[in-house]
Amino acid sequence: MSRYEPKTIESKWQAAWDAAETFKARRDPAKPKYYVLEMFPYPSGRIHMGHVRNYTMGDVVARYKAAQGFSVLHPMGWDAFGMPAENAAMERGGHPKEWTYGNIADMRAQMKPLGLSIDWSREFATCDPEYYGQQQAMFIDMMAKGLVYRKNAVVNWDPVDMTVLANEQVIDGKGWRSNAPVVRRELTQWFFKISDYSAELLSALDGLKDWPEKVRVMQANWIGQSRGLQFAFTTTGAPEGFDRLEVYTTRPDTLLGASFAAIAADHPLAKHLERHDPAVAEFTAECRKGGTTAEAMETAEKIGMDTGIRVLHPFDNSVELPVYIANFILMDYGTGAIFGCPAHDARDFEFATKYGLPIPVVFVPEGAEEADLDEPFVPMKSERVQYIRGFAGNDLQTGEDAIAAAIAECESRGIGRGVTNYRLRDWGISRQRYWGCPIPVIHCDACGVVAEKKENLPVRLPDDVSFDIPGNPLDRHPTWRQCTCPQCGADARRETDTMDTFVDSSWYYARFTAPHATTPTIAEDADYWMNVDQYIGGIEHAILHLLYSRFFARAMHATGHLPAKAIEPFNALFTQGMVTHEIYKTTDAAGRPIYHLPEDVTTFTVGDRRVTVLGDVAPPDPDMIPDINAWMQGLNDEGALVEVIPSAKMSKSKKNVVDPMNIIEAFGADTARWFVMSDSPPERDVEWTASGAEATFKHLSRVWALCSRIGDMPADHAGEGDAEIAKATAKAVDEITRAIETFAFNKAIAALYGLTNTLAKANGSTPAMKQAIRTLAQLMCPMTPHIAESIWTYQGGAGLCATAPWPKADPALLVDDTVTLPIQINGKRRAEISVPKDMPASEVEKIALADEAVVKFLAGAPVKKIIVVPGRIINVVI
């Protein structure tokens, strides 16, 4: 066996797998299926280390499951619509389509050398008309089911780029690209009725046992269920049509602490008032102005304006409360109107203090007397407090109990009703962009808004568009909008909004089960392959993508495109950590930071100091440096000394990136794959270090050398220790199997190091050594499939290692005949003994007490108690 040359063997085995169609997913009723999916990439043009880590994890699972006898589906595609393609077209010319498909080709070419066990025959991009046409068909089905609707919504509008911006695209109140002040504008937008499923999306989280707790909690918070009372105040002095004011509260128990009511600036009453009163208009404009960012919200002062309108307290019509318009009331939560209870709500307290409103106390801490408050008293709802102004019992009780009693009491008095509210709002999917899935509807003067006929799908994006003028090219296309009404046949106009790209990624997992079908899915395929057994991706998609996918699967079931079992599409979810790297920084004369790529710096140790300098410099001879501080100061004065900032997510702007292609070029894919799986647990961040990558390559070279050495052994070499080798191998099989099952890839790799070290030191018989290294190859195969194939073949393994059944550990080899038991005296380890594994406890006890070291420690003291945990430990208490 020659030297370890990853480049040669990796392309060789990739070709062999291709030729054998090793990874083609086949519907095989005789086998259990396993569907493993990594979140598909956006085709930016370059793969990065995060991709390598994500896809390697999926690949380990896929290859392992295949070896376990599952029929595996492991596909790959492209989340290909979206703004960057249009931005590129605006900046550099060209067409988003060419840019996108060019990037896909580039990225595919970068991914293939990783040797992933992907069924490439199922590949698609969401911008393929065959894909988005089926998405349009489902949109039409969803319209028919009432899951789609249009309404006016306030959006962030960029007046220069003439487009709607997402909240994340608004920076300091300005458009992220145009830098123009963003205006709030009301547009008619398309929505999916995800709110129909709020309760179910929440309750079904409990069933997702194999999802990270963190993600379930984040989703639950996002859906934001609350239970409260909705009721109407009677108003006085209000304009016609506003004689009642509906409010929602989660604290109806504090109703007798009400001192004012407040409405949002966008509340219908406020809007009515602003039309007739310039002062109100000025105030509501002020409310709307504030930034939408979190910090702006945080620091914004609470302001209000007394409308002069009064509401009557529902329990006592002689009590009148003023109605304010206030900037901290949100129109799209509850009813957009509240009653304020300053004593028990921080915001209401701040507001009441500012405007000199009364602060009536409803309850006090257990055992306390009523007193004026310097700050609001807001206990946990589970805390017991003494009610003073309760109306459903002035007892010592928890807020929870009081709220339930208050709702019941109000309902019986005919004041309002108990209501469950959700923060989750309907999903606005309209985008005024070109590079997205066209919404397949038609506007007809006679018939209104009508769905396109399915036989006319896909509604294709026109190719002849330009991006030299801001705005949506579909709007200004000379002919694309022209069409005929599917209902009456008259001339009509196409919708020019396209869908949010989150729609594209909300069902791609289902499409992979039948990627070329002329319907969105095919029942038999979806039935066989769904659900995704293991989904792997970044935590950044914990909320939106996963929640939308859960909704979409339900919508697909409701429209007949997925079986009932698939309404929760992802059985298990794993969120992997990031790949991080140190950041190398110097500063220019003006003190501005300059960042440097890892390959542009050199690090060495001088004494106990780690020094990083610019350039490819040879390490200095430590003896030549009499004064390290002076020497480093010198480097600093030259501008050569680099500041090392602790590891952070790889990002282009900080230049702390390592290009996977450079690593594959230098060390091969197996090294890259092994390294990203080693050391750190997969859910945590892993730090990429040059020395680590190099060390990995050295290790693989050692395995190669070991294989070579075993290959050179004479066939009749007897050696010794075959039993120990078999045991070590069995233990490794057991350990690695369990590690992979539990996503503890770092532990699997630690065990692989262990077995390799054992074999390197062993001197077994030739057949025993060959058997052991073949097993080692199989165990390595999920992480480093190429070198595994080479070793497997070289050592006489039959067929491909990738298709060989996973090794099983003989249980008899996993238990040792004798065990070493530590002996503790009063919980401190003092000695150890070796005993046969099934020796009765009483015998063990005797031997332990007779042990020389134990006798010495006991020094004749009486033994109070002795605990023998079989096979584990002995503890002597004196």
Added chain:
RNA sequence: GCGGGCGUGGUGGAACGGUAGACACAAGCGACUUAAAAUCGCUAGAGCCAAGCUCGUGCGGGUUCGACUCCCGCCGCCCGCACCA
């Protein structure tokens, strides 16, 4: 503010309530070499320069024969949400 998570050698990290620090990186020493690289071997939590002992998993308590692990209270860091009535 609310919610979730984490704190172990120089570093990444192991450890069903049962020998803390597996495995690896970095480091040091040695062998081979004219030399270096590569390779191989050894050392390594801290302290008492050794056998051995003492102390050690953020801090303080508790439960237990026994606690990195479980419970209570602090401290620190990370992440998510955030004017949600």
